[in-house]
Amino acid sequence: xxxxxxxxxxxxxxxxxxxxxxxxxxxxxxxxxxxxxxxxxxxxxxxxxxxxxxxxxxxxxxxxxxxxxxxxxxxxxxxxxxxxxxxxxxxxxxxxxxxxxxxxxxxxxxxxxxxxxxxxxxxxxxxxxxxxxxxxxxxxxxxxxxxxxxxxxxxxxxxxxxxxxxxxxxxxxxxxxxxxxxxxxxxxxxxxxxxxxxxxxxxxxxxxxxxxxxxxxxxxxxxxxxxxxxxxxxxxxxxxxxxxxxxxxxxxxxxxxxxxxxxxxxxxxxxxxxxxxxxxxxxxxxxxxxxxxxxxxxxxxxxxxxxxxxxxxxx
Numbered sequence: 134x135x136x137x138x139x140x141x142x143x144x145x146x147x148x149x150x151x152x153x154x155x156x157x158x159x160x161x162x163x164x165x166x167x168x169x170x171x172x173x174x175x176x177x178x179x180x181x182x183x184x185x186x187x188x189x190x191x192x193x194x195x196x197x198x199x200x201x202x203x204x205x206x207x208x209x210x211x212x213x214x215x216x217x218x219x220x221x222x223x224x225x226x227x228x229x230x231x232x233x234x235x236x237x238x239x240x241x242x243x244x245x246x247x248x249x250x251x252x253x254x255x256x257x258x259x260x261x262x263x264x265x266x267x268x269x270x271x272x273x274x275x276x277x278x279x280x281x282x283x284x285x286x287x288x289x290x291x292x293x294x295x296x297x298x299x300x301x302x303x304x305x306x307x308x309x310x311x312x313x314x315x316x317x318x319x320x321x322x323x324x325x326x327x328x329x330x331x332x333x334x335x336x337x338x339x340x341x342x343x344x345x346x347x348x349x350x351x352x353x354x355x356x357x358x359x360x361x362x363x364x365x366x367x368x369x370x371x372x373x374x375x376x377x378x379x380x381x382x383x384x385x386x387x388x389x390x391x392x393x394x395x396x397x398x399x400x401x402x403x404x405x406x407x408x409x410x411x412x413x414x415x416x417x418x419x420x421x422x423x424x425x426x427x428x429x430x431x432x433x434x435x436x437x438x439x440x441x442x443x444x445x446x447x448x
Contacts (some may be wrong), residue, residue, distance in 0.1 A: 139348050142301035144226045144434050145320075150403060161228055168211045174418030175200035177432065185431040191269040192258070193428075194420060195251045198278050199380075202247060202285075203409045203414035206240035209233060210311040217310070227301070230312035237311070237410075242339060243285025248381050249343040255374050256350040260357045269424035284339070291335040301322055309403060327340035340385075347381060352425045376421050383413050388441070 150160055170416045178200045213233070217223040225233070244325055257268050292314055300323035309316040354374055361367045422428055 142227065142303055142305045142320075143229055144224045144305065145301075145317075146211075146311070147217055147221060147223045147310060148306055148308050149214070150407070157218045161215060164211055164215055164218070164348050164411065167411055168207060170214070171415040171418075172204060173209075173324060174415060175204045176213045178418050178421065178428070181435055183430060184435065188427065188431055191289050192251070192253050194274050195247060195254060195278070198281070199247050199251070200418060202244045202281075203417050205415040206237075206244060207411065211234045214310050215394060221432045225312060227314055230307075231293050231296050231406050231440045234296065234317070235289040237289070237313070238292040239285045239289030241285070243281045244289030244384065246280070246281040246284045246338060248384065249376050250349040252282060252347045252381070255377060256354055259353070259374070261354050266303075269297065275437055278302065288335060288339060291333055295331045309406070311406075313406070335339050344385070351378065360446050372425075374439070376425060379420055380413075383416060384409055 149157070151157060179197045182193045182197045183329065210233070213225070222297040254269060258265050261268065296314070296317065299318065301320055302322040304320060307316050307320065308315075318329065351374070358367055358371060
């Protein structure tokens with residue numbers, strides 16, 4: 134990012150969720166507890182998958198990548214918010230603000246792509262079980278995970294780079310608890326048409342492509358499951374997809390509401406942002422743990438006895 138922004142404003146003030154001191158203490162405690170549980174839950178999933186060879190399959194490989202992305206995604210915004218809740222000075226420099234914006238979209242974009250790849254994995258497992266190990270080979274899984282990170286990187290880049298072209302000359306108060314493109318853009322005193330167009334085009338293309346792949350995958354999955362004669366077979370097939378589908382809805386719902394519309398800000402946007410930036414990374418390990426018998430059994434074995442750390446490989 135060699136481009137330099139010649140704006141008059143060099144730092145911003147994050148207004149956060151509330152100006153009331155008592156509420157800020159409450160928010161600090163809640164955010165801290167959620168963040169600690171998010172770290173513990175996602176690290177536990179990654180460790181459990183790593184140490185149990187029976188979980189070295191594509192589905193759990195993508196799940197461990199999702200846990201790591203959720204951990205990074207939450208870390209982009211929560212620590213700075215925790216500091217601001219207890220600090221009188223809630224400032225953030227322009228460069229740090231754009232860096233936070235970049236990493237926020239980097240990890241969220243990678244998250245969306247990874248969730249889409251998980252849907253494709255379930256499609257292959259249920260609709261083409263005999264060819265599953267051939268299609269979802271170790272090399273393919275590695276390429277898929279790398280593509281999620283590369284896609285997330287370019288998504289973050291296309292969101293952050295246009296911001297360098299904006300000129301900020303005051304006011305400098307961002308009505309949010311972290312640096313986000315929409316509340317930041319409304320402070321610009323230069324034209325925002327290009328940045329808004331690039332942002333919507335990029336977010337829209339990723340959302341549309343991922344949504345289409347998700348819908349096609351689940352249409353085939355549901356169609357195949359309904360053809361299974363055994364009730365137990367249908368139950369097991371649905372159970373392998375239900376957790377992933379719930380996570381997709383929880384993540385995509387707020388994102389679609391916030392980003393798939395013109396540059397208009399609503400007061401409820403911060404509530405939606407809290408949900409998918411703070412709560413969703415916490416809910417993901419809970420959802421996958423409570424609804425997945427294999428993971429629960431593996432965690433029980435991890436708790437009850439010492440385990441060795443084998444070399445991670447995908448079956």
